[in-house]
Amino acid sequence: QSVLTQPPSASGTPGQRVTISCSGGSSNIGTYTVNWYQHLPGTAPKLLIYGDTQRPSGVPDRFSGSKSGTSASLAISGLQSEDEADYYCAVWDDRPNGWVFGGGTKLTVL
């Protein structure tokens, strides 16, 4: 059972906007910035968003992050078939003094 709670699945059609939520607590999201990762099976996870809202170089601006209190969200606009992947939120947590990941959300592009 993950410290961070994500919906197990999400879906959308090409061109749609989809959001994925991540709920935590005061020792993690309430204190530290949130990161989001995209993971396609058989490949290395890829950092999509760091510092709640920042995109690393090369990540399209279709991906955006936000945070309020102890919850965060990843939004994907203009959904594309290649966005079909697993998405994870992650954040540092004072208890247990380490990184914690959400359980992951499997995004299906219909």
Add this chain to the structure above:
Amino acid sequence: DVLLVESGGGLVKPGGSLRLSCAVSGYAFRTAWMSWVRQAPGKGLEWLGRIISNTDGGTTDYAAPVKGRFTISRDDSKNTLYLEMNSLKTDDSAVYYCTADQNWANFFWGQGTLVTVSS
């Protein structure tokens, strides 16, 4: 380009040991904070532990499931990160990734190495 390449995975019996390596290039390894993360079959990502740079103290932190069994170390002269795994259990079967951490994120990831613990 930043490149992280894990090696050392394989099949090991329960109770056995294994040492994973992560060779880093194109990155300032000497000042890097590094982590290990794994993904068991059908499960999500799980952080195992990290080591900060020797210039910042070289200390380590571990997740509860592996504390006392796994040890993270580094050789700055070889730009290489290590994960020594002892008393392995079947639950430790997973793909193991090393990450280079910056801006409070696991910024760069390797392709992973598969560890299978089975009799």
